[in-house]
Amino acid sequence: xxxxxxxxxxxxxxxxxxxxxxxxxxxxxxxxxxxxxxxxxxxxxxxxx
Numbered sequence: 360x361x362x363x364x365x366x367x368x369x370x371x372x373x374x375x376x377x378x379x380x381x382x383x384x385x386x387x388x389x390x391x392x393x394x395x396x397x398x399x400x401x402x403x404x405x406x407x408x
Contacts, residue, residue, distance in 0.1 A: 363404035367392055 363385040368375070371389045379387050385404035388397065402408070 363401075365397070365400050365404060367397070 364383065365386040365388060366379045366384045367388045367390065369390045376387045386400040388400060
């Protein structure tokens with residue numbers, strides 16, 4: 360079973376985002392992260408409405 364991974368980091372370079380997604384991350388968020396944005400990404404990664 361796959362475990363969704365959402366990367367939360369201060370790094371916002373395009374190469375970092377591409378690498379994280381290439382390694383299988385479900386999402387990539389730059390700090391500071393708004394709670395509603397994190398919740399939306401988590402719901403999407405888990406397949407929840």
